[in-house]
Structure formats: C-alpha cells, structure tokens
Amino acid sequence: MKNLLLTTSLAIALSTQAYATGTHGGGHDENQPTEQTEMMVGMPGDPAKVDRTIDVTLLENDEGQMLIESEEMTIKEGETIRFNITNKGELEHEFVLDTVERNAEHKIEMAKMDMEHDDPNRIRLDAGASGEVVWTFANSGTFEAACLIPGHYEAGMHREVAVGDQIAQADVEYTSGTIKKIDAEAGKVTIIHGPLVNLDMPAMTMVFRADEAMMAKMAEGQEIEFVADRVEGKLTVTQVK
Ligand SMILES: [Cu+2]
Numbered sequence: 001m002k003n004l005l006l007t008t009s010l011a012i013a014l015s016t017q018a019y020a021t022g023t024h025g026g027g028h029d030e031n032q033p034t035e036q037t038e039m040m041v042g043m044p045g046d047p048a049k050v051d052r053t054i055d056v057t058l059l060e061n062d063e064g065q066m067l068i069e070s071e072e073m074t075i076k077e078g079e080t081i082r083f084n085i086t087n088k089g090e091l092e093h094e095f096v097l098d099t100v101e102r103n104a105e106h107k108i109e110m111a112k113m114d115m116e117h118d119d120p121n122r123i124r125l126d127a128g129a130s131g132e133v134v135w136t137f138a139n140s141g142t143f144e145a146a147c148l149i150p151g152h153y154e155a156g157m158h159r160e161v162a163v164g165d166q167i168a169q170a171d172v173e174y175t176s177g178t179i180k181k182i183d184a185e186a187g188k189v190t191i192i193h194g195p196l197v198n199l200d201m202p203a204m205t206m207v208f209r210a211d212e213a214m215m216a217k218m219a220e221g222q223e224i225e226f227v228a229d230r231v232e233g234k235l236t237v238t239q240v241k
Helices: 003-022 100-112
Strands: 052-060 068-070 074-076 080-087 093-098 122-125 130-136 141-146 158-164 175-183 188-193 204-209 223-231 236-240
Touching: 052 093, 068 074, 074 141, 080 122, 093 100, 093 130, 100 141, 122 130
Parallel strands: 052 080, 074 158, 204 236
Antiparallel strands: 052 068, 080 130, 093 122, 093 141, 141 158, 175 188, 175 223, 188 204, 223 236
C-alpha cells in the first residue's frame, strides 16, 4: 500500500511538471529532472495555439487486428497538433506519443502490471469514449503513436509519427490547371489539369471538392497550381497557390 501511494504521488508530480513546462513555451529549466521536461517527442501543447487537428480512431476489426486509424501523421517541426481521439472499438485503448524505444520500454512495464498513467502525452479511453491530446512536436525525427495495453501493440496498434522541418512541403507536387467552373454552393470546382502524380491520374478535366478557404482563392478562367488528394474517398483540392 505504501508503495502504491508513493507511485501515485510521483506520477502526479511528474505530470504537473510536464504541464508547467508547456506553459513556459518549452524553456528548459535546469532545476527540473530531464525525464519529463526534455522528452524527445516534444512537450504538451497550448490548446489555444493549435496549428492543426488530426482525427484519430482506435478500433478492432473483424480480422483480429487492433488499429490506430488517421491521416498520415506527417508533422512539421514546431507544429502543435490537437489529436481528436475516438475509441470506436469494444475494448479499452490508449493513445501514447513517444519514441519507438520508450514505447517499447513502457510496453514491457505494462506487461508486468497494467498501470493507468496520467501523463500529458497519453490518454486512455473506454470503449465509445473520446478525448484529446494537444502536443507540440519540438524535434525532428520518427516517433510513434501506440497503445501499450498488453497485446494491443502486437495486434497492430502503432503508427509512425514523422516530424521534419521540410517533409510537409517536400512531399507534395503541385499540378497546373485552369479553372473551368466553380459551383460554390455544392463545394465543387471543375479543373482542366495536368497529370496528378500522387493520385496516379493523367491530364484531364475533372470535378473536385473544395472547401470555402480553397474556393476563396479561385476564380473561373484562372490558371492555378494545386494539390489534390482523396479526402473521405472524394477527390479534393487540398492546396492552391
Ligand atoms: Cu489498445
């Protein structure tokens, strides 16, 4: 019992410290132990200064796999991401952000004793529950989002989180096109375009979806450079310049 109390107060002390670091904008306080203040993966983000939201679904499928589903987790160094996480499975799951090495270490600890943590880089969700993790990725590198509940990682619950200073830009190739028609009400735009390399499509005239922000940058007859991708199964203009 004494041990348990000790562990609990230590956990509270550590997470309080991690939050405090977040509000200091990442300044490294020499007096703090390095374990929590200098996590390789970054630091707790300020919910008021989120750059982007990534929706994440935790679930099991009929093939016995357990999955963390989301768009590609390709993040720019310094970006603050709100991970909007929903557990659509029938089991309890976790979402932990860390290095691959540290996740592996914690997985071994969890196998010995299934501990419930309350660290800002992780959240545990009952079936049907949802929650969020707001995180600032301070360092470039390849990290990992995982569920460390015994057996779940092995069943597939891990995915790569790539953080780089160039990745988000370098990854995309702009295609030139001419806007033939805009249907703002339907959120559709018809573009006569060159080959779409990322979608493996030849030059042609096609209808794309576009949100209001993209529409605002377009006019009929205009020549544009754009990027299109599949969003929820629909061809969508994701970037325009
Ligand atoms: Cu899980």
